[in-house]
Amino acid sequence: MKEITTINLRYLFMLFFIFSYNFIYSQEIQIDVKRSNKPLFKAFPAHGDDKQPSELLKVFMIQEGKESQTPLLGLYSKNEDTIFFQPQFEMGDGLSFNAHFYNKNDTVKTFYKTPSINLNITNEIFVKEVFPRSNKIPKNILTFYIEFSQPMLEDESAFRYVNLYNENKEIVPHVWLNKSRWISDKILMLMIHPGRVKRGIKYYDNLGDVFYVGKKYYLEITDKVKPLHKNSKVKSFTKGFEINYPTASCPKILKNKFSIPRRNSKEKLKIVFDKPMDLYSILGGISINIYNKDINIQGKFIPGSDDTEWYFIPEKPWTEKKYTLIFNKYVSDPSGNGLIKPFETTKIKKSYTKDIVKVINFRTN
Numbered sequence: 001m002k003e004i005t006t007i008n009l010r011y012l013f014m015l016f017f018i019f020s021y022n023f024i025y026s027q028e029i030q031i032d033v034k035r036s037n038k039p040l041f042k043a044f045p046a047h048g049d050d051k052q053p054s055e056l057l058k059v060f061m062i063q064e065g066k067e068s069q070t071p072l073l074g075l076y077s078k079n080e081d082t083i084f085f086q087p088q089f090e091m092g093d094g095l096s097f098n099a100h101f102y103n104k105n106d107t108v109k110t111f112y113k114t115p116s117i118n119l120n121i122t123n124e125i126f127v128k129e130v131f132p133r134s135n136k137i138p139k140n141i142l143t144f145y146i147e148f149s150q151p152m153l154e155d156e157s158a159f160r161y162v163n164l165y166n167e168n169k170e171i172v173p174h175v176w177l178n179k180s181r182w183i184s185d186k187i188l189m190l191m192i193h194p195g196r197v198k199r200g201i202k203y204y205d206n207l208g209d210v211f212y213v214g215k216k217y218y219l220e221i222t223d224k225v226k227p228l229h230k231n232s233k234v235k236s237f238t239k240g241f242e243i244n245y246p247t248a249s250c251p252k253i254l255k256n257k258f259s260i261p262r263r264n265s266k267e268k269l270k271i272v273f274d275k276p277m278d279l280y281s282i283l284g285g286i287s288i289n290i291y292n293k294d295i296n297i298q299g300k301f302i303p304g305s306d307d308t309e310w311y312f313i314p315e316k317p318w319t320e321k322k323y324t325l326i327f328n329k330y331v332s333d334p335s336g337n338g339l340i341k342p343f344e345t346t347k348i349k350k351s352y353t354k355d356i357v358k359v360i361n362f363r364t365n
Contacts (some may be wrong), residue, residue: 017127029057029099029110036115037090041109043101045081052076053083056103061110062096063155068154072097072282073183077296086298088283089184092151092228093117116129117229125150125227127237131279132307132334139211140197140246140343145279146188153226154182159190161224162204167216175210180266183280211243246302248342251275251333255360261318263364268311273323276307278334285331288312291322291361307334318364327358 009321032040043057074087083101091097094116101108131145146162159176166172177191196210211217219239227234252274260269271286288297299314327339336343340357 014093014289017271024285027101027103027108029101029108031099031112037092038087039091041085041099043083043085043099043103045104046078046083047081053078057083057085057099057101058095059085059087059099061091062098063154067098070181073280075287075296075298077298078294088300089186090151092185095228096183098255100294111156113328123150123227123229123232124235125152125232126235127221130221130237130239131303132276133303134276136244137211137241138245138247139213139243140248141211142192142194142197142336142343143280143334144190144219145183146190148186148188148225148227148284149272150186150232151228152182152234153228154185156180156288157225158182158188158225161222162188162190163220163222164210165218165220169218172210172217174207183283187279188225189280213243213245215240216240247275247333247335248337248344249275250337250339250342251277251331253327253339253358253360258362259365260362261314263321264317264319266314266317268313269362270304271310271312273308273310275333277310278332278336279303279307279334281330282310285328286310286312287326287328289324289326290320291324297323320364322361322363324356325360325362326356327360328355329357331357 009112028044030042032042041057041059046053046056053076057076059074060071061068066256072087072091073089074085077084091114093114096111096113099110099112101110126149126300127146129147131147132141150157156179158180159178162176163176164172175192175196177193181191183189192210196207208365217240219241221234221237223234225234225235254272254274257270257272259268261267261269269288282301286301288299289295297314298316299312302311302313303309304311329338329341332338332343340356
């Protein structure tokens with residue numbers, strides 16, 4: 001009887017050990033839905049991995065049963081063995097997403113769907129802003145951004161419904177890269193095909209340049225761009241602008257024009273550059289940490305009076321005395337000139353391979 005009891009105890013102990021091991025080391029994704037359209041994704045455990053949090057946890061939108069190839073833009077942080085991710089923008093209504101946690105040789109996937117709204121409501125959707133916002137744009141511009149007033153269907157063929165006209169109101173053909181990218185459900189990113197801008201790439205050579213200095217052009221966003229809800233309708237919009245000489249200089253950060261917030265306040269941090277900057281590169285290329293700590297400050301960037309000024313609005317008050325501004329290699333002007341690397345360059349420098357190219361510490365007032 002004692003022998004049987006001993007065997008049973010050993011067996012139970014082994015089962016308990018296996019269960020405990022799997023429980024402790026199993027990978028998991030949790031979703032905090034206090035803000036259902038902007039949830040907080042948590043992935044753990046992530047110990048013993050030297051990869052960046054953005055490489056380990058990614059969230060993708062699902063459209064028509066297919067998962068997007070581009071992950072959502074957002075803010076990452078890590079506390080001990082847990083990675084946190086919160087989308088930069090609200091995720092829309094009634095949309096489906098997959099969260100992927102890549103850790104070691106395994107991948108965990110979790111499905112999430114935002115709450116739906118009443119689709120019987122009819123809305124007129126208008127264009128809130130077109131970036132660059134200036135009416136004078138450099139000849140070698142790479143990207144335009146269109147911000148809509150309401151969530152849109154993140155259609156990768158949306159570029160087909162945006163036209164570029166010259167000053168004679170003739171359509172300029174074959175301008176866009178044949179794939180649209182949405183950096184949120186309200187902001188459409190349109191890239192001019194690099195072959196029409198960058199030297200050394202042969203692409204429709206017989207068409208000539210897209211832009212000519214001193215000439216006027218018109219960007220037309222038609223009502224064919226698809227809204228998220230079928231009963232909504234986009235109001236067409238046209239932005240006129242003039243072409244300036246191309247720019248090849250690297251942007252400079254003007255620290256003397258910064259506006260530093262007061263401690264224990266939620267005041268905006270003002271960041272200023274010497275030239276207009278690219279919208280997406282600011283939203284995804286600048287982060288703020290507590291000084292000497294790997295703790296990210298959550299918040300959002302908004303443009304100032306022009307594209308040289310940008311403001312960071314924190315979600316919570318500035319409680320620390322000192323913070324660190326981190327600029328990665330993607331921060332650039334609309335022509336692709338980064339903080340240390342011009343877009344058109346034949347030089348190869350070791351510094352060009354760095355992910356972080358500039359760090360600025362600042363003290364709250």
